[in-house]
Amino acid sequence: AQRVTQPEKLLSVFKGAPVELKCNYSYSGSPELFWYVQYSRQRLQLLLRHISRESIKGFTADLNKGETSFHLKKPFAQEEDSAMYYCALNQGAQKLVFGQGTRLTINP
Amino acid sequence: NAGVMQNPRHLVRRRGQEARLRCSPMKGHSHVYWYRQLPEEGLKFMVYLQKENIIDESGMPKERFSAEFPKEGPSILRIQQVVRGDSAAYFCASSPLDRGGYGYTFGSGTRLTVV
Numbered sequence: 283a284q285r286v287t288q289p290e291k292l293l294s295v296f297k298g299a300p301v302e303l304k305c306n307y308s309y310s311g312s313p314e315l316f317w318y319v320q321y322s323r324q325r326l327q328l329l330l331r332h333i334s335r336e337s338i339k340g341f342t343a344d345l346n347k348g349e350t351s352f353h354l355k356k357p358f359a360q361e362e363d364s365a366m367y368y369c370a371l372n373q374g375a376q377k378l379v380f381g382q383g384t385r386l387t388i389n390p
Numbered sequence: 391n392a393g394v395m396q397n398p399r400h401l402v403r404r405r406g407q408e409a410r411l412r413c414s415p416m417k418g419h420s421h422v423y424w425y426r427q428l429p430e431e432g433l434k435f436m437v438y439l440q441k442e443n444i445i446d447e448s449g450m451p452k453e454r455f456s457a458e459f460p461k462e463g464p465s466i467l468r469i470q471q472v473v474r475g476d477s478a479a480y481f482c483a484s485s486p487l488d489r490g491g492y493g494y495t496f497g498s499g500t501r502l503t504v505v
Contacts, residue, residue, distance in 0.1 A: 325497060326433075
């Protein structure tokens with residue numbers, strides 16, 4: 283079954299420190315993965331997609347098929363990065379499977 | 391462009407009542423998706439609709455839940471005879487394409503509380 287696992291419900295780092303939010307998936311086909319972010323009092327929004335291999339707000343995520351992971355990384359955390367982060371897998375047929383989310387807090 | 395509009399933002403219903411949740415997609419988007427988020431869980435797919443058609447309702451509970459997206463007006467998620475376990479945040483997303491996740495725009499959600 284397709285599944286997305288975010289092992290950390292809460293993650294707290296200091297400003298300027300590196301950040302890594304973990305995401306593992308299980309999927310039998312060729313996965314299409316996304317990271318979504320929800321800032322306080324705002325709606326869920328797409329942060330980045332693995333197929334575009336882009337860097338958004340300093341975040342990057344590399345798909346590792348061998349480890350079935352799609353971890354989100356940023357070398358230097360900023361206070362405005364505090365938010366809920368969701369990893370999601372395109373299940374096909376227009377459906378997304380979401381992880382449980384990780385609440386990232388950046389301490390000053 | 392106001393984005394995806396969901397209303398109400400908060401809805402309180404007593405057990406046994408009906409809940410109606412509305413979603414107006416972004417202008418130009420003809421694909422609507424509903425997701426439910428139970429406390430402490432991730433978003434779970436419920437249903438995918440296009441105008442006047444239910445394309446995939448594999449995530450909908452078999453009873454009491456229904457969804458529609460009429461030719462005119464918003465998409466409606468309807469929950470009949472609500473129970474405490476229906477308390478959750480319900481999110482709607484729309485997209486101009488039929489590829490899940492790509493081009494999704496989410497609404498702010500409706501938080502349903504059943505008392």
